[in-house]
Amino acid sequence: MQTVDITDFQKIDLRIGSIVKIEEFEKARNPSYKLWIDLGDLGIKKSSAQITALYLPEELIGKQVICVCNFKPRQIADFMSEVLVTGFDQEKGKVALATVDMTVPNGSKLH
Known part of the structure; x- marks a missing residue:
């Protein structure tokens, strides 16, 4: 694993937000949800x-x-994903x- 210093970590804008809307993402290759997240000032x-696999809407x-x-925003099928929701592998998939x-x-930064 490559090590990083604090300036590398500070480049990543990690914030908390509340899920305010959710839809099944039928056009995604893998089972997914479309999420709308309130990130405060953002x-x-x-x-x-x-x-x-672990959560119901x-x-x-x-x-x-x-x-x-x-x-950078990422186009996934017909949906533009603007942020990455983070998580941990519980088990495969x-x-x-x-x-x-x-x-x-909402919008608070991770330190």
């Missing part, structure tokens, strides 16, 4: 997330997730979302 941003509304906010253990203001 506004509502869209993301495609392959998290259908109704349990995601209001959930706070950690997002990479400064990647199952991603557990990276979140916080208490509510913090």
